[in-house]
Amino acid sequence: MDLHAAWGELLKQTGPGKMMTTAYDTAWIARLVEIGEPIGELAMEWLREHQLPDGSWGAEQPRYYHDRVICTLAAINALARRARPGDRDCLRRAEAALEVMTSRLHEDPAGETIGFELIVPTLLQEAKALGALHGEGMEVLKSLAPLRSAKLASLPNGMINRFVTAAFSTEMAGNDGKDLLDADHLQEQDGSISYSPSATAYFALYVRRRDPDALTYLYKVAANGVAPNVAPFDTFEPAWVLWNLKLISGTSDELFQLCQPHLDFLKKEWVPGKGIGFAANYAAKDSDVTSLVYNVLSSFGISVDLDAVLRYEQPFYFRCYDLESSPSVSANIHVLGALRRAGFEKTHASVQKIINFLKQVRTNHTFWFDKWQASPYYATSHAIISCSGYADDVIINAVDWILKTQNQDGSWGYYMPTAEETAYCLQALIIHQRYGHEVSFEALRKGSEWLVQHSVPPYPPLWVGKCLYSPVLVVRSAILSALLMVN
DSSP: OOHHHHHHHHHHHOSSOOBOBOHHHHHHHHGGGGGTOHHHHHHHHHHHHOOOTTSOOSOSSSOOHHHHHHHHHHHHHHHHHTOOTTHHHHHHHHHHHHHHHHTTGGGOTTOOOTTHHHHHHHHHHHHHHTTOOOOSOOHHHHTHHHHHHHHHHTSGGGOBOTTSGGGGGGGGGTTTOGGGBOGGGOOOTTSOBTTBHHHHHHIIIIISTTOHHHHHHHHHHOTTSOOBSSSOOTTHHHHHHHHHHHTSSOOOHHHHHHHHHHHHHHHHHOBTTTBOOSSTTOSOOOHHHHHHHHHHHHHTTOOOOTHHHHTTBOSSSBOSSTTOSSOOHHHHHHHHHHHHHTTOOTTSHHHHHHHHHHHHTOBTTTBOOBTTBSOHHHHHHHHHHHHTTTSGGGTHHHHHHHHHTOOTTSOBOSSSOBHHHHHHHHHHHHHHHHTTOOOOHHHHHHHHHHHHHTOSSOOOOOEESSSEEOBHHHHHHHHHHHHHHHO
């Protein structure tokens, strides 16, 4: 494999965001049959063809129960509204699968998917009203109602508009909660609701029926009836791609020229004092993308204000979004990387705040899970990269854990071996080695040899949105980065 040529092709493809199809968002597209939209019929057929052997919908691997539950409920509700005679069996099998999966939600190590406590009570109530669920089980899902109420009570002015992250889960309003929606101020410039196909489909069906801007957006992102978790994510994708590229020692003039349009775009979208969100013009900014973009731009010699990063500081950590219910580990790790890039000493109060937070939230005092990723190798590897040669005491156990959990064939994977997780571990170990720490040559050799043989997509969905998803080019960039770093 010509790694430099592969990087060149990747940078040429980077842009609006390439993401795998999700069953959850496709199930919402399927509901568009109610208003006679052709993509609704295409989505219906996709659901019928992609029910998993156990009767559920969602990612086949890894088996992540929050993902399976929300995808299955969404698919049940779509099919039950326009069920054919042949759908009765698939709905029966789906209900049986749901009973099993809801009893195992506690097994998901990274916790719930985005908006789970908001959306699932609405979907469950709807499924019962449609007669698609008959049992009195699923007590775990019923227990979400108080959590939903508490989250809604924290909304500014009690309303959801495009400036609050709850807009991403607008469909949670259902038929009886539309008074929560500030409909005049929900849509983004492209007609979407927070760039979410599922939230936008709900809006075009039940808030402003057949809204032309919403339908234009949906036909753009789901032309074949299948939809991703989010679209576009045109700042997120280049930011993570360039972050993976900058870990490589030295960038050729050719690759640098291919980076330039992405750097210019990120600089243009940066809002002083606020930072940047996962998509251009997205009203809700966050510290995760902001700090990572700050790091990337700074490493390429482009100056932006650090105040945009520091605005997210809280008493004991850095928040990711306003009104979030729990902090993000990876966001704090990326803020730490930005502060280090800005020249903050380890003894600085803001740096110490993050270090203490990271020490407190480690699993077994060793590694980290994050709410945006189902795999601990993502957060843990990024922590090692941010801390090596800077706060080594935070990551000693994490490095040992990575080395001890390498599989015999050289791969890594929390659920099963994956190229993505193997790439993260190799990146972390090589950065740790660059700062003078001893790392097993054999571990690097075996890992890189396995990765070469397993580097091409499809990649299992390990990223956490409303359901699991994979940002394909971001994952590809981590793999190419790791392979070039080893060689």
